[in-house]
Amino acid sequence: MQPILKIDLTSGKSEPWQIPPDWQKQYLGGASLAARILYDSLTPELDPFSPESPLLYLTGPLTGTLGPSVGRFVVCGKSPLTRIWAESNCGGFWGPELRFAGYDGLWITGKSEKPVYLWLNEDKLEIRDATSLWGMETYDTRDAVRVELGNPGAKVLLIGPSGENGVLYAGMYCDHGRSAGRTGLGAVMGSKNLKAIAVRGVKKPPLVEPDRYAVARSRANRELKEDNQAEVLHELGTSGVADYSEYIGAMPIKYYHRGSFPEVDKISGSTMTDTILTGRSACHGCVIACGRVVQLNGNGRQKGPEYETLEIFGPNLLFSDLQKIVQLGDLCDRYGFDTISAGNTIGLAFHLFEKGIIAEKDTDGLTLNWGNGEVIEKLVHKIGKQEGVGVLLGNGSREFARHFGAESEAVQVNGLEVACHDPRGSSGMALTYATSPRGACHNQSDYFFVDWGHDQPELGIETFDRHGGKEKSANVAIHQNWRTVNNALVMCVLAVVPPETTLELVNAACGWELTLPELLSAGERGFNLKRAINNRLGLTSANDRLPKTLLEPVPDGNSAGFVPDFPAMLEAYYQARGWDPVSGKPSAERLDELGIPEIARDLWK
Amino acid sequence: MAPEFPSLEWMQALQTKINHDEHYAEVAKNWEGDVLIIVDPQGKVKEQQNFYFGLWHGKCTSVSMNVDLTTSKPGFILRAPFDNYNAILTGKLDPMAAMMTNKLHVKGSMAYMMRNVPTVLDFVRCAKEVTGENI
Numbered sequence: 001m002q003p004i005l006k007i008d009l010t011s012g013k014s015e016p017w018q019i020p021p022d023w024q025k026q027y028l029g030g031a032s033l034a035a036r037i038l039y040d041s042l043t044p045e046l047d048p049f050s051p052e053s054p055l056l057y058l059t060g061p062l063t064g065t066l067g068p069s070v071g072r073f074v075v076c077g078k079s080p081l082t083r084i085w086a087e088s089n090c091g092g093f094w095g096p097e098l099r100f101a102g103y104d105g106l107w108i109t110g111k112s113e114k115p116v117y118l119w120l121n122e123d124k125l126e127i128r129d130a131t132s133l134w135g136m137e138t139y140d141t142r143d144a145v146r147v148e149l150g151n152p153g154a155k156v157l158l159i160g161p162s163g164e165n166g167v168l169y170a171g172m173y174c175d176h177g178r179s180a181g182r183t184g185l186g187a188v189m190g191s192k193n194l195k196a197i198a199v200r201g202v203k204k205p206p207l208v209e210p211d212r213y214a215v216a217r218s219r220a221n222r223e224l225k226e227d228n229q230a231e232v233l234h235e236l237g238t239s240g241v242a243d244y245s246e247y248i249g250a251m252p253i254k255y256y257h258r259g260s261f262p263e264v265d266k267i268s269g270s271t272m273t274d275t276i277l278t279g280r281s282a283c284h285g286c287v288i289a290c291g292r293v294v295q296l297n298g299n300g301r302q303k304g305p306e307y308e309t310l311e312i313f314g315p316n317l318l319f320s321d322l323q324k325i326v327q328l329g330d331l332c333d334r335y336g337f338d339t340i341s342a343g344n345t346i347g348l349a350f351h352l353f354e355k356g357i358i359a360e361k362d363t364d365g366l367t368l369n370w371g372n373g374e375v376i377e378k379l380v381h382k383i384g385k386q387e388g389v390g391v392l393l394g395n396g397s398r399e400f401a402r403h404f405g406a407e408s409e410a411v412q413v414n415g416l417e418v419a420c421h422d423p424r425g426s427s428g429m430a431l432t433y434a435t436s437p438r439g440a441c442h443n444q445s446d447y448f449f450v451d452w453g454h455d456q457p458e459l460g461i462e463t464f465d466r467h468g469g470k471e472k473s474a475n476v477a478i479h480q481n482w483r484t485v486n487n488a489l490v491m492c493v494l495a496v497v498p499p500e501t502t503l504e505l506v507n508a509a510c511g512w513e514l515t516l517p518e519l520l521s522a523g524e525r526g527f528n529l530k531r532a533i534n535n536r537l538g539l540t541s542a543n544d545r546l547p548k549t550l551l552e553p554v555p556d557g558n559s560a561g562f563v564p565d566f567p568a569m570l571e572a573y574y575q576a577r578g579w580d581p582v583s584g585k586p587s588a589e590r591l592d593e594l595g596i597p598e599i600a601r602d603l604w605k
Numbered sequence: 606m607a608p609e610f611p612s613l614e615w616m617q618a619l620q621t622k623i624n625h626d627e628h629y630a631e632v633a634k635n636w637e638g639d640v641l642i643i644v645d646p647q648g649k650v651k652e653q654q655n656f657y658f659g660l661w662h663g664k665c666t667s668v669s670m671n672v673d674l675t676t677s678k679p680g681f682i683l684r685a686p687f688d689n690y691n692a693i694l695t696g697k698l699d700p701m702a703a704m705m706t707n708k709l710h711v712k713g714s715m716a717y718m719m720r721n722v723p724t725v726l727d728f729v730r731c732a733k734e735v736t737g738e739n740i
Contacts, residue, residue, distance in 0.1 A: 228704050228711055235715040244701075244722050270716035453702020463702060496707075 001029075001061070002104040002206060004037075005125065007118070009192050010051055010110030014125050017107065025512065025522075026595065028488035029060035029104070031087040032526025034076035035533060037107070039599070042533050048080040048184075049166075049191040051111035057098070057157075057197075058105040060490040061509045064096030064205040064284065065213065068220040068505075069495035071096050071284025074180070074487065080191075081168040081184035081341070081396050082415030082439045084534045088171065088185055089443070089490055090157075091283030092178035094199060097155040101201030110192065117158075117196035119149060122203075130195040135161055137334040138173045145198050158196035159186045160336020165386045166190065167394040169341035169417075173333060176281050176291060177303035181338035183416065183438055184396075208511030216504040220497050221287050227496045229454075233290040234280065238307040238494065239269030245307075246315065248466065249559025250425025250448060252418070253315045254370065255347035256411050256549045259424070259557025263320040267310055271322060277304065283492070290494060296323050305329040305339075308442075311420040312343030317350060318370040328373075328380055335384030337394075344417035345397040346379050348410055349389075357406050364388040411547045413440035414539065423550055425557075426451035426466050427564040431476040431573050434544045434566070437530035444527075445480040446493055456482070458499045459520060469565040473572035481523035488526055525594045528586045531579075532603050541584035544570060607737035610694055611644050611687070616656045616668045618735045623665040629731055630663035633724040637661055638680025638717065640728070641672070647686035660728075681713035693729065694736040700729045 001024050003016035019033065027033040034056045041054055055077050062070040073095030079086035098106070102123050115130040128148075133141050138160040145156045156174060163170035163186035170186035171179045180186075207213045224230050232240040245251040246264040253261045265271055272292065278301055281291030292304025305313075309329040314320060332339045352358045353368035360367060364382070366375050366389075382390025392400050397417050401410035411418045416439020423430035428447035433440040442448075450456075451466040461479055464472040486493050489506065497505075503516050514522075534543075546566055553561045574581050578590035591600035608614035623629055642656040657677060659667035689708045692698035701722075703709035711718065718725065 226707070226710075228707055228709075231711075232715045232719060236719060240715065240719050243719050247722055265720060268720065270720040273716045449705065452705060453699045454705045455702070463699075 002099065002102055004058070004105040004107050005103045005120070006107045007125070008110040009108060009112045009116070009127070009194060012127055016103075019104070024061075024510070027526055027529075028485065028506070028522050030058050030488040030490040031074045031076055031089070032484060032488035032522070032529065034058045034074065034087065035085070035526060035529045038076060039529065039533060042078050042085065042537065044537050046078055048078045048083070048188050051192070052109060053078060053188055053191070055108045055185060055188055055192070056105060057108070058490075059095045059099050060488060062489050062491060062505055064099040065207060065217065065509065066285040067213075067217045067491075068224050068497045069283070069286045069288060069492035070489065071286060072490040072492060073098065074490050075172060075185050077185055077188055079183040079185065079415070079438070080187050084414060084439070084537050084539060085437045085530050086183035086185055087438055087487065088180035088182045089487060090172065090174065090178055090180035091286070091492065092155070092175035093284045094155040094157045094174040095490065096205070096284040097199045097201055099201070099205040100203050101199050102203050106197065108192065108194065112193040115193045115195050117145060117194065117198065119154075120197070120199045121151075122201055133195045134164060137161065138336050139177075139334060141196060142174070145196050149198060151198075151200055154198045154200045156196050156198045159189050159194075160334060162335045162337040162384055162386075162394070163187055163190035164195075167335075167337045167383060167386065168396050168399075169338040169394075170336055171338050173336055177333050178283065179333065179338075182340065182441065184338075186336055207509050209508045213505065213508035216501060216508055220501045220505065223501070224287050224495055224497065229494075229496050230288045233288050233494055236269035236273050237290050237292045237304065239272060239305065239310045241307060242268040242310065243270060244452075245311075245421070245425070247558060248425050249554065249557035250422050251311060251315055252420055252422050253554075254318050255316060255351040256418070256422060257351070257554065259554030259560050261315040261318075264315065266320040267314045267322045267325060269307070269310075272304060276323065276326070286492070286495075288495065294326055296326060302326070302330055303333065308420050309339040309343070312340055312347070313376065316343055316347045316420070317376060319373055319376065320371070321373050324373045324377070328376060331377070331380050331384065335380075337383065340419050341396055341417045342380065342383060342393070344411065345393050345400055346376060348397045348400060349379070349393065352401070352404060352406055352409060355409075357404055357409070362389065362404070408548050411549050413545065413547065414543055416440050418547065418550070421446075421448045422559070423546070423564050424554060424562050425559040427468055427569070428472055428476050428479075430546055430550070430564040430566050431473060431569055432480070433550075434546050434570065435480070435573065437527065437534055443483070443487070443493060445476060445483045447476055447479050450475070450479055456499060458516065467559070467562050467564075470568040470572035473569050474576035477573060477576045478520070480527055481520055484523035484526040485519060488522065521594065525596060528591060528594060529596065529599060531586055532591070532599050535583070535585045535603060539584060541574075541579075541581055544584060607735065610690065610736050611650065611654050611656065613670050615736065616658075616670055619732055620658070620665040620668045622731045622735045623660075623728070626731055629727050632727045633660070633663040636663065636721060636724045638713070641677060641679035641682045643674075643682060643684040644690060645684065645686040647688050648691075650687040679713075681711065681718065684710045684712070694733050696733060700726060
């Protein structure tokens with residue numbers, strides 16, 4: 001592996017740091033390796049906004065190699081939103097460029113006295129003044145950095161104004177609107193007075209067996225081009241699933257209180273394709289190109305929304321104006337905050353308003369009536385500018401609800417807002433949300449695809465009834481383990497790559513001869529390590545919960561009347577995991593079996 | 606006795622079923638697109654066979670077997686080996702699962718297909734009911 005560049009923004013000093021070789025094989029890279037590197041520093045006392053708070057940007061062993069959808073990186077640390085483990089991965093071109101510059105990661109601590117940005121040009125690092133960039137929106141920042149550097153090819157990762165002013169779900173952005181949106185690490189970057197990181201490099205990422213890798217890479221990309229799911233993603237984007245998700249009652253509607261949205265066709269990926277789509281965009285080396293380029297009312301071309309943005313500002317708010325949703329997503333990107341957390345928290349505000357728990361006096365005089373696009377836009381601006389009720393909304397749904405004495409109304413788990421796949425339509429998502437190491441996240445296991453029929457028998461992942469119960473608990477655990485492999489390689493979860501092909505890519509890139517069970521075990525190791533971090537941060541089995549709303553049936557749609565048998569599912573899940581039912585910790589025996597006795601000793605001391 | 610799949614009799618029975626099925630008529634009332642089903646050789650099927658269904662507004666307007674693939678222009682092409690159709694038509698394989706796992710390849714407008722998933726699923730239901738266990 002290439003070294004990680006450690007940078008202390010307080011002193012301005014930097015030095016390469018070599019990853020211990022045994023850690024690479026145990027954790028592969030990406031989020032799992034980051035968890036091991038940061039294990040000691042993520043303490044309960046650590047303030048995410050303190051100078052000591054780390055930000056670790058890591059790539060994976062396949063990043064930048066033109067393999068199947070592997071042009072990604074992940075950023076990890078302690079979340080200011082959830083106060084637990086934080087990871088958020090991002091496509092685009094920045095991750096590959098970092099490897100081209102000769103580094104597999106950046107490990108940033110400290111705090112600059114004034115706004116700065118980093119310029120990593122090959123192996124030369126400069127810390128440059130960013131005073132003129134402070135307060136600038138994301139796309140303008142990208143362009144301004146490139147102009148100032150005189151390097152239009154520089155890849156720039158940056159924060160928007162909301163990362164500077166402490167919106168707890170501020171993200172990081174690069175290229176054509178690609179984002180590491182979730183868990184608020186953009187706000188941590190802002191707390192360090194770090195506006196952007198520009199990178200340029202020309203090195204080839206290391207491959208131990210390049211000829212062997214080329215064969216596997218070529219086959220994987222060829223298979224991906226023939227894949228039905230990839231075809232849908234290419235033609236329709238991730239929002240191509242909107243119609244089906246609504247049809248089976250797996251789409252959150254009216255802040256998770258309804259199960260049917262007859263107007264779904266107005267905002268679906270199909271309609272976007274038929275009306276405003278003018279092009280597609282891809283991350284580095286990706287043959288899918290799920291990114292949308294759209295044009296509104298004769299204006300310039302811009303990024304179109306992916307499924308989560310479209311859903312959370314659409315059916316979630318009973319809003320069906322596609323063009324307005326495009327604009328809302330664009331606004332969030334320009335301010336630099338996560339659309340899922342923002343749309344979810346706005347949905348909560350509408351819900352509390354309807355219930356009479358909040359009123360105009362709490363909303364700067366706004367009447368929060370469902371489906372009102374003008375009101376939604378005003379709230380987005382208020383979050384971005386941190387004005388009025390926007391300050392509270394910018395703290396996320398848990399804190400917003402807590403402020404009004406209605407914490408149980410917030411559809412979140414451990415502080416992270418639930419994403420757009422309702423467990424009452426795909427019951428496996430109940431466990432996914434409840435046990436994800438970063439809160440209610442759909443990227444630690446997009447289990448809804450399994451519930452829709454995407455089995456992986458090579459891994460032991462079967463498909464059960466989408467309204468099934470505890471029989472699928474062990475299955476969910478395996479799927480989480482596999483997705484932890486994805487997030488360690490930092491391989492896009494949208495790419496359907498056969499596990500044996502992924503194994504061959506890893507072995508060829510690293511010069512290993514891992515077996516598939518060993519690769520899957522690396523995923524389980526990473527998942528349990530993140531769990532151990534969260535246990536040390538205070539999480540117990542009591543935190544493995546679902547919000548009450550998701551345990552109440554919706555009245556309409558094709559999942560009406562159903563709620564997952566969550567207690568039985570969770571009990572079976574704990575058994576499959578080998579977790580202690582009271583403390584919620586992975587058992588010492590299980591950690592020993594996974595080859596991390598040092599974590600077992602620390603966790604159970 | 607249910608007709609055997611794949612055969613001309615099966616295709617004609619499915620046409621009759623579709624044209625007398627009230628649920629399909631309602632679900633597919635806006636559907637506009639012919640469907641070509643290609644069965645690749647496997648098991649008892651020794652040579653590739655195809656089945657062309659003219660589908661329009663909830664009705665099956667025409668059927669043809671083994672059409673010229675170079676000149677026919679269906680809206681959608683479904684293609685799989687015999688065993689996979691067998692699994693779908695006998696209820697062992699969910700049609701959405703078949704598509705997601707590439708056991709059933711789909712060509713055509715994905716926008717139209719995803720917008721009309723209920724129609725696709727109901728077409729499969731009709732096919733299953735016609736086929737029964739006689740496969």
